[in-house]
Amino acid sequence: MKKLIRLILTVLLSSASIFAQNAPQLVDEFGKVNAEMNFARLDSLAFELSNAAGSTALIRIGGGGENCFLCNYWQGSYTTAIIKSRRYPPEKFSIEYCNDGGDLAVRFYLMPPGAALPPCEQSVTAPLKTVLFDKIYFYSGPQVRPLENTVVESVSPSDGEYSLAALNEVKKLLAKDPKSRLYIVVHPGTLPGAERKTNSQTVVRRSLANARAEFVKNGVAAARIATFAGAKRANQIFLELWFAPAGGTVPKAKPVYFSGMKRKQ
Incomplete structure (x- = not known):
């Protein structure tokens, strides 16, 4: 009887050890x-x-x-x-x-091989109101690119990067809500890393155009994107990316529109 108990305990301890290892x-x-x-x-x-x-x-x-x-x-x-x-x-x-x-x-x-975690909620719930989901800062020019494809360093400045992973989730939300929109808002400023003096209005227009073209290239319908210029908030130019559900608008305090710039719908 004692031998049987020892055998059972040995098997249980061995199983627990294997489980812990995996x-x-x-x-x-x-x-x-x-x-x-x-x-x-x-x-x-x-x-x-x-x-x-x-x-x-x-x-x-x-x-x-x-x-x-x-x-x-x-x-x-x-x-x-x-x-x-x-x-x-x-x-x-x-x-x-x-x-x-x-x-x-x-x-x-x-x-370890064969290990697994309990599942978690992986679907994104659409917000009930307009929300900010990304910011794009520029250093040397108004080019826009996915952060995933960028070589980064621990002290490197932001230079036009956006999260492609976040954009892909926004695309899913846009597909579920035909009246929702992606807003691109530019806040004017300077390019701190530019080698020569640049025209701020030109940089603003190019940053909006480049972002719009980049997102269309990645599968966002052009008709679902709205772009406009907001008020200056800092010395450096940056873009804000907002998701607006049906009926949602981007909160803004008297946005500044430049001459010749029309809001794109």
Whole structure:
């Protein structure tokens, strides 16, 4: 009888040990951090991954609250850019978005073969009112490009990058609501990295035109995009991207329209 009990206990302990070895391992979690910390934390994850033979890294990014709409997708775009810039093997990293309605929450997991996490809510709930989901800052010119395809450094200035992951979610919302719109609002300013003096009105027009063309190229119907110039808020020029559900408008305080610039519908 004692031998049988010992055998059962041995089997149970062995099973528990195997389960523990195959269980996901949480190695880091954080909210909003600066660029340097994003790099440092991903470097630490890559180091942990290099010492875990056969494992992969799963990056779960939660968020989606009213003050954090699609911020988890922007974080995912930035994470993708860092992984590419560091030349880490992309097949070893995966990103999963959880739309839990809270603030930004990033969790790094080491995933042994066969490991799995409980599922989370992955669909984006359409907001009831107009919400800001991205900002595009310019440094040297009004060109617009996906953040995912950008080589980034821990101290590199923003230069026309937007989150393609966030835009893809907006495209889904636009498809579900025929009367919804994507608003591109430019706030005039200077180009701090420009080598020569540039005409501010020309830069404003080009930034709007370039953003509009970029989003149309990525599958947003031109008729669903509205662009206009807002008031100057800082010395540096930047764009705001807003999603407006049916009946929603972009909150603005007496936008400044330049001569010859008409609001595009």
